[in-house]
Amino acid sequence: MIVVSEERGEVSLAKGLRLREIGSSRKLAQKLEEHFGVADEQSLPEKERLEITTAALVSLLFITGFWFSISQGLETLVTFDVPIEYQNRDPTWRSCMPR
Numbered sequence: 001m002i003v004v005s006e007e008r009g010e011v012s013l014a015k016g017l018r019l020r021e022i023g024s025s026r027k028l029a030q031k032l033e034e035h036f037g038v039a040d041e042q043s044l045p046e047k048e049r050l051e052i053t054t055a056a057l058v059s060l061l062f063i064t065g066f067w068f069s070i071s072q073g074l075e076t077l078v079t080f081d082v083p084i085e086y087q088n089r090d091p092t093w094r095s096c097m098p099r
Contacts, residue, residue, distance in 0.1 A: 002028075
């Protein structure tokens, strides 16, 4: 939340229980970009980029492993014999079954 003091004209950011004073418009723009997720990727710390990259790779490996585990037996052909029973059939219809 952005808070503007009417008396002093100071701009502050409220997040959770903390209130931080913003001294310049450039810093305010940077904080807003960070909040809305439009900040440059270069502004992320190296540790955070490494964590995101690691999480993405682990997720990709997990999904690939899961995919291969469920797609292994798909070459098997399964057939089912399902009997069909007609009810309230018109008596004038011929039966296809041999007698």
